[in-house]
Amino acid sequence: MPNIKSAKKDLRKSRAAAVRNRAQRSALRTAVKRAKLAAAGADDRLTAVSLLDRAARKGLIHRNAAARQKSKLAKAANAAA
Numbered sequence: 001m002p003n004i005k006s007a008k009k010d011l012r013k014s015r016a017a018a019v020r021n022r023a024q025r026s027a028l029r030t031a032v033k034r035a036k037l038a039a040a041g042a043d044d045r046l047t048a049v050s051l052l053d054r055a056a057r058k059g060l061i062h063r064n065a066a067a068r069q070k071s072k073l074a075k076a077a078n079a080a081a
Helices: 005-036 042-058 063-080
Strands: none
Touching: 005 042, 005 063, 042 063
């Protein structure tokens, strides 16, 4: 455990951020899986794309990873249509 006041605060902040990041990453993965299903509608894909954009903007995932996943979703949607 840290002894210095600022180190204690850093620990609190990093733990809070880890909890927040875990929840957002889980929601993102769930949305992407739902959008990949054959019965996925346009609203499911739109939700997934929105969450991917937000995650990339916030630094949760790399922007190229978000672009790659969005591209795969679009390809799958076009192939199904």
